[in-house]
Amino acid sequence: MNYIVLQPSGSNGVNYVLLIILHCRLHCCWQLKQLLRGYVHIVKRVSHQNGKRSVFQEVALKSRTECRSIPPPKYYSQLITEMEDLGWDKLVFIDTEFRTLRLKAEDSSGRQHVVTVKLKPKHPLEAPVCTADLPVPLAMTWTAQSSLTHVHTQFLLLLESLAEFWAVLDEIDQKTWVLEPEKPSRADTMRRIVIGNNVSIKVEVNTRHPNMLPECCLLGADHVVTPLRNKLNSNMHLWNPECSVLQNLRDVLEIEFPSPATHEKSSFSVECGICYSYRLNSDIPDQVCNDSRCGQPFHQACLYEWLRGIPSSRQSFSIVFGECPYCSKPITVKCPPRNPEN
Ligand SMILES: [Zn+2]
Ligand SMILES: [Zn+2]
Known part of the structure; x- marks a missing residue:
């Protein structure tokens, strides 16, 4: 004996209808028989597929008006x-x-x-x-x-x-700390990789030529980023497409990336000095005070609001010039992009 449970959708799954096919005859209530008119041979065929039945056990039989669109x-x-x-x-x-x-x-x-x-x-x-x-x-x-x-x-x-492209990103995900995206999907081509405290590199990996030098952007305080940028520029010719992006970045920047094997992620996710949180919506504190003894990170939106509220700050076009809330050294911030939610 074969049977199929039919679940009328939209009924919270409460009203299951049990349909029994006995010796190739359909046993069910008359309403269901009416609904299944023309579909019986399919129901029988499915119900005879031993083992594969579960897939088709939930047949959609919505309200009768919707049945017309079947x-x-x-x-x-x-x-x-x-x-x-x-x-x-x-x-x-x-x-x-x-x-x-x-x-x-x-x-x-x-x-x-x-x-x-x-x-x-x-x-x-x-x-x-x-x-x-x-x-x-x-x-x-x-x-x-x-x-x-x-x-x-x-x-x-x-x-x-795309196998080579994913191999490049998988190596980065496994051997470094990635700040963004928080949970990379297979569609994400960008990675923001931790280099050190409040220093990171954003790489955009090419899907067709994943081992080529990716678009790179160094983020962090000037005194740390400038020497790295110089290394990147002067060693760019050493980039070897035969090696992985991660290995090339190590060679060109002359650094070792902190990895899950050597460091805790929490040591790199320093919270914003204004709102004391790490994630603000999806933003991370990527504005860093350039004073080498301070180096306090802030969210762009937090720093912008803070500086605009201080009378001594000065705005020129979309940039606000003011003082670091921590060390009072000069700090600038660009007007953050408008958040569609606000
Ligand atoms: Zn903040
Ligand atoms: Zn500062």
């Missing part, structure tokens, strides 16, 4: 055929309307990825909309003969083309 039976049989070709083990999620699927893929380095596929009601005549956590656009070729296997194959090819 695609024709052919859509579902097509979907099942395509999933059988691709392999059910690739399916990590399907919504209750059977329109949105998430398929998993593993690249040759063992990284796990997921592609979200939104099928059109006229699938496969219309191309599905595919999205994934990638640093490049996910462009798919699609014809009326294409299937989910084509999506998956093209996705895998794209993943392989």
